Amino acid sequence: MTGASFLQVQGASRHFGGLRAVDAVSFDVAPGEIVSIIGPNGAGKTTLFNLLTGQLPPSSGKILFRGQDIGPLRPNERARLGFGRTFQISQTLTSLSVLENGMVGAFLHHRSLPAAAARAAEALELVGLAKRAGHRAGDLTLGERRRLEVARALAMEPQIVLLDEVMAGLNQTEVQDIIEMVHTLNAGGVAFLVIEHNLKVVRAFSRRVIVMNRGKLLREGSAEDVLSDPEVIEAYVGKRRA
Numbered sequence: 119m120t121g122a123s124f125l126q127v128q129g130a131s132r133h134f135g136g137l138r139a140v141d142a143v144s145f146d147v148a149p150g151e152i153v154s155i156i157g158p159n160g161a162g163k164t165t166l167f168n169l170l171t172g173q174l175p176p177s178s179g180k181i182l183f184r185g186q187d188i189g190p191l192r193p194n195e196r197a198r199l200g201f202g203r204t205f206q207i208s209q210t211l212t213s214l215s216v217l218e219n220g221m222v223g224a225f226l227h228h229r230s231l232p233a234a235a236a237r238a239a240e241a242l243e244l245v246g247l248a249k250r251a252g253h254r255a256g257d258l259t260l261g262e263r264r265r266l267e268v269a270r271a272l273a274m275e276p277q278i279v280l281l282d283e284v285m286a287g288l289n290q291t292e293v294q295d296i297i298e299m300v301h302t303l304n305a306g307g308v309a310f311l312v313i314e315h316n317l318k319v320v321r322a323f324s325r326r327v328i329v330m331n332r333g334k335l336l337r338e339g340s341a342e343d344v345l346s347d348p349e350v351i352e353a354y355v356g357k358r359r360a
């Protein structure tokens with residue numbers, strides 16, 4: 119399989135009334151790649167994720183996964199194909215145990231309780247939360263909760279995981295831990311598409327960066343080139359300072 123035939127976004131657009139939240143965005147992701155998406159608030163990053171995972175239908179454009187047009191597929195069908203994601207606003211089920219939260223993901227492919235529990239336990243092990251399996255999810259620290267969200271996505275046995283600002287509010291040690299965790303998972307073959315505001319994290323994460331601004335793809339290239347581009351600095355850093 120060529121890189122281009124893993125995930126292909128072709129002219130994807132989503133309009134809300136007159137607002138072009140995502141405006142004719144095209145890019146490819148190769149198998150096993152980590153690609154970061156940056157851009158100022160309101161650039162359209164989360165809306166793009168919603169188009170990829172099927173939470174929102176596109177106004178126009180196509181998304182192909184392994185050559186298949188996934189436009190007609192609902193979110194659970196896309197998850198079955200291999201899309202996992204975390205959300206900007208935590209989706210942790212706080213009254214359930216850590217293991218049970220993982221099982222919510224595992225039920226996608228496993229019907230029986232023991233099989234789902236076993237898959238969830240594996241996912242918790244991968245994110246370093248195995249020791250917390252029996253705890254109430256509501257008792258986890260913010261950093262642990264973020265790991266749990268990744269574990270729930272992993273329990274769905276994804277080929278690509280979409281991380282939406284997974285570092286927000288974490289301290290430096292927790293950020294470092296999650297960077298290491300993502301690299302370990304990536305070495306195991308999982309691709310990542312990452313919305314991230316922290317440019318140090320972007321540099322640590324990925325060779326390739328996509329910059330969005332006002333719904334459009336402003337730049338795409340190596341982290342080194344993109345993050346030193348004056349137009350990107352103006353659009354991204356300038357606005358965030360403002």
Ligand SMILES: Nc1ncnc2c1ncn2[C@@H]1O[C@H](COP(=O)(O)OP(=O)(O)OP(=O)(O)O)[C@@H](O)[C@H]1O
Pocket residue numbers: 134137139157158159160161162163164165166206
């Ligand atoms: N359901 C919706 N209805 C109307 N407008 C929406 C909806 N969802 C998003 N928008 C608008 O679309 C634009 C893009 O929003 P989006 O959340 O995708 O940006 P973002 O780049 O993820 O921003 P942030 O970094 O703040 O999360 C914004 O102007 C937002 O207000």
